[in-house]
Amino acid sequence: MMRLIVWIAVAILVIWAVRSKVRAMMAPYREGFAPGSAPNRNQGQPQDARRVPGTERMSCCAACGVYFPASEAVRVDGRDYCSPAHAHQTSLHKAG
Ligand SMILES: [Zn+2]
Known part of the structure; x- marks a missing residue:
């Protein structure tokens, strides 16, 4: 016993x-990301194996260069944009 x-x-x-x-x-x-502390070097890859659970992958807008959560990305021709306006703007530039 x-x-x-x-x-x-x-x-x-x-x-x-x-x-x-x-x-x-x-x-x-838990405290979240400090702005500008860790540059994302794997932005071109669809999946980052070293991603910390609970955080989100960041993506870079192909039109204006701003960083935003990848889940909010507007994807056109394999490129990520921060908004439909920028995606539309860039596709217009390409067309004409
Ligand atoms: Zn943009």
């Missing part, structure tokens, strides 16, 4: 230690 109590105590200690370690590791990511 005593052995069982010791094992339960050890299990609780291990779980507590792992949780506090994970919490300490995730703390910088």
Whole structure:
């Protein structure tokens, strides 16, 4: 019986230690991105394997160069635009 109590105590200690370690590791990511701190060098790739869970891939507008969440991108001819207006503007330039 005593052995069982010791094992339960050890299990609780291990779980507590792992949780506090994970919490300490995730703390910088919870605060969100500081603007301009990390340039995105993988913007051309469709998927970034090193992406941190809970964050979003950023994309660069092909017309004005502004960075925005990739989920809001307007995709025309394989290029990302920040808005339908910029996508339309650039396709007009290409056509004529
Ligand atoms: Zn734009």
